[in-house]
Amino acid sequence: MEYINEININQAIIHILDSNGEDPILNEYSLELSEDIYTFLYKHLEKCFKDEELKYGKFNLERNIVKEVVQDYLNGVDNDLINLSKELARQLFIIMKANVNIPSGDLIIVSLTTDQGPMIGILKMDYVKNFTHEIQFIDQKIGIGIVPQSAGLPGSGQKIQKAAFIKPINEEDRYNLMILDKQKSSKEDEYGANYFINTFLGASIVTNERDMTRTFVKAAENWTRKNITEDAGKAEEIRTAIKAKLKEEDTINIDELSAEIFNEHPQIKEDFSSYIKQQGLNEEVAVDKTWVEKKMKRVRLNIDKRIDLYINEDTYHDSSKFEIQRNGDGTINLIVKNVINYIEK
Template sequence: MEYIREININEAIIHILDGNGDEPLLNEFKLDLSEDIYTFLLKHLERLLKDEELKYAVFNEGRNIVKEISQEYLNGENDLLEVSKELARQLFIHMKTNVNISSCDLIIVSISTEHGPMLGILKMDYVKNFTHKIDFTEDKMGINIVPQLAGLPSSSQKIQKCAFIKPIRAEQTFNLMVIDKQNKSKEAEDYGSNYFINNFLGCTIISNERDMTKNFLKAAETWTRKNIKEDADKAEVIRTTIKQKLKEEELIDINELSQDLFKEEPQAKENFVQFVSAQGLDSNVSIDKEWVEKKLKRIRLKIDKDIDVYLNEEAYHDINRFEIHRNGDGSINMIIKHVMNYMEK
């Protein structure tokens, strides 16, 4: 996974896309990147580029306006103001043909990173904020609370849809990074629910190392829960072996792993391989070492449905603090040792 840690904002523009209007309200000036505005945008960008729902994508074949005009800017052939206006017009066209697309402010931002320049497209859906309102009646002051329906997401709130487009170069594995979170209140098959990726950006999501690693770990855990229900000893061995492989290997061969896990159980070995494959994973899974390190730092155990144990990796592997004792009948004892202090929460 290409993680981005160094972000510098070069320039940015905001446009208003009101679905109830006949035309988008297009800005004629770039944003004044004062310290407050710069910090506001930077925090959003940092949050988005760290989001685990950030996906790799490639532009589809054929004519693509978003692709063409973004490349004009990234190759120094056009001004951000003109490029941003055309991007706003294109999104507004989709809004007018689909009433389910929410009105928004569209921010187009040029950034420099350690991996090169990018053009960011941030769809800032409005959030409902509240403020006070002062009225005077017969020289008496009245103060009420009134809603503001066109507030922008604060830097601590998540943006649902965005894209970061790279300059397209030969033999590039991906052209852009995309977040396209769906509204959970709507059915997945709602008309136009994938408009941002399919229609506006015109791209196709592809897997990256983080996606593959997450999906593999999820598939392995799901298989274990379904197939090893009354043998905590065996389940612990499977989970520990898989986590060890994730930390040690750059590439996991699913067939070899299954052989290691189920040496004398041909049916379980075949079933595991088939299940993992059915989740859309190849027989060789590239491992995102940075994600693994972050993910495995904390371990949360749900024990017999009514006990939660939450501890870090160091404590889990410290035999002086935590130990798993195998009883020989499929059950295990989990022993927390040498407790000197504890709190109730």
């Protein structure tokens, strides 16, 4: 996956999309990018680009307003970001008015320069309930209370649910936008749940290396937990083999890996391969090395549902600090060695 590591905000505009109103409240001016505002936007953008649910997308062939107006801007046909942002706000507001389950919020459109080229960012900032103090003068005395604010923006420490980052379209590219579209679990929101991708953006998700790698790791772990319940030694062998492949190989062949691990058990070999492929993976899994490196920095172990261990990768593989002993009966000993100091938390 192409990770965004450098972000520069050129211009930003905010609009109010309150579905209780008849029309959106459209801004005629860009935001003044003071240090506080720039930092606020930058932190949200950074969180979006680092979010593991950020996916690749590609615009569908059908005509779509978002695709057309953004490409006109990125290609220099129309350099007015305010007009572009107003058109995007109108389009999204129409969709919101047709579906009462879509929450009100503010829409922020940003022009970005990144290490992967220029982009237009679309951030839907759903309102969050905040509280503030209220000062009243009662009988010449000060009274201070707490009142709710129903139209607060998510703070820089909170995550945005829906965002998109659009780059110039090149038909040869695998993707032309990055999409963050988190869904609520409530059944009442199922109607129109994919409005952001399908209706507003007019795009389709394109599977990337991080998605494949993450799905593969999760599927392998779920299979191991379900099928290897009373043989900690075998479970450790499976996990170690998978970690080794992730670190050493650029692609993993599921059938070949299964044959290596379960070479003496044809039925288990077939069951493992089938289960992994049923999670939407092809036989060849492209490995995202950046994701793997981040994932393996720390090993988290839950032992017999009673003990939790958090060990960094170097210590886990350092036999002078940590050791796994096989007892020959399916059980193992996990030994923490040469302890100089410890604290309780």
